[in-house]
Amino acid sequence: MVSQSDKAKIARSFSRSAASYDSQAALQRDMGKKLLTMLKGEHKNILDVGCGTGELARALAWRFPLAKIHGIDIAPGMIEQAKRFSGADFSLADGEGTSFSSASYDLIISCAALHWMNLKAFANESSRLLTPGGTLSIATFGPKTMEELRQLGLRVNQFPNEKELQKSFVPFFDDIDILTEERRLHFSSLKEFIAGLRKLGGRQAFQSMGRNKFFPRQILNKELFVSYQIIYLQGIVKK
Numbered sequence: 001m002v003s004q005s006d007k008a009k010i011a012r013s014f015s016r017s018a019a020s021y022d023s024q025a026a027l028q029r030d031m032g033k034k035l036l037t038m039l040k041g042e043h044k045n046i047l048d049v050g051c052g053t054g055e056l057a058r059a060l061a062w063r064f065p066l067a068k069i070h071g072i073d074i075a076p077g078m079i080e081q082a083k084r085f086s087g088a089d090f091s092l093a094d095g096e097g098t099s100f101s102s103a104s105y106d107l108i109i110s111c112a113a114l115h116w117m118n119l120k121a122f123a124n125e126s127s128r129l130l131t132p133g134g135t136l137s138i139a140t141f142g143p144k145t146m147e148e149l150r151q152l153g154l155r156v157n158q159f160p161n162e163k164e165l166q167k168s169f170v171p172f173f174d175d176i177d178i179l180t181e182e183r184r185l186h187f188s189s190l191k192e193f194i195a196g197l198r199k200l201g202g203r204q205a206f207q208s209m210g211r212n213k214f215f216p217r218q219i220l221n222k223e224l225f226v227s228y229q230i231i232y233l234q235g236i237v238k239k
Contacts, residue, residue: 007074007094010116014052015077017201021053024199027183028112031139031230032056035111036063038179038234039137043067043107047129049095049122050074050113054082060109061087070105072098074116075201096121098129106134114140115159119168127172132239136173140165142180142229149226152190165233173235180231187224 014021036059044067048057051071060069069088072095073079082090093099095110096117108126126136141159149156160168162178169176187193 007116011075014073014075014201017199018053018075018077018081020199021078021081021201022055024196025052025055027185027228028052029055032059032111034230034232035109035137035139036060038232039063039107039109039135043135045105045131046070046107046109047072047100047105048088049108049110049126050116051082051090052078052113054085054088054090056109056111057082057088057090058085095125097125100129102128103131103134105129106131108134108136110138110140112139112141114138115157119160119164123169123172127237130237132237134237135234136169136237137232137234139230139232142231144182144227144229147227148224159229160231162231165231169233169235172238174238176233176235178231178233180229183228183230184225185228187226189221190224191220193224193226 046069048071057071071090072093146156
């Protein structure tokens with residue numbers, strides 16, 4: 001479970017990186033595009049949880065031009081960045097618990113944000129917010145993500161596996177479909193990877209084994225491939 005103090009740190013980190021986020025978010029952008037291809041039918045009221053700079057919300061506005069789209073995020077800086085663009089409304093809120101009315105949305109979508117939330121709390125709140133027959137569509141990272149960094153001695157976030165996702169969402173959703181894929185990204189060095197992660201706001205994604213942990217220059221400057229396991233999940237809310 002992500003504590004409130006951790007959430008505050010995460011919000012500050014992403015707020016600081018809001019202006020540079022899109023320049024480093026090619027993978028997250030691809031995940032969002034994949035989610036769009038998985039959506040079926042028409043939707044009138046859409047909630048984007050962990051909307052970041054609002055890029056997915058804007059793509060949803062293009063895909064569903066008659067829909068009302070609302071993006072939420074816990075990082076004030078991200079919301080300010082998102083509000084620079086039209087096509088959707090944006091506000092500060094946490095997907096684990098909102099003040100929105102029940103059955104307000106027929107689609108809830110979330111891309112590359114679930115690992116910052118408590119799974120069961122998000123599943124429960126999403127089921128409350130969805131109309132009967134409403135769809136939940138998410139893309140998140142799986143446990144093989146950044147496994148190369150673990151091999152270097154870095155502590156990396158614990159990302160949920162398929163069984164954990166099933167256990168959290170099955171009580172609230174029917175017809176759950178799960179799809180996984182793996183990507184490997186190339187970086188000229190560990191130093192380049194860390195710099196890019198900071199621009200994304202992902203300072204909380206990993207940390208060194210201790211304050212005195214350091215890497216020799218040859219490791220910092222060594223070419224690096226980083227794996228990302230991506231899990232896509234869709235379900236229909238139980239009512």
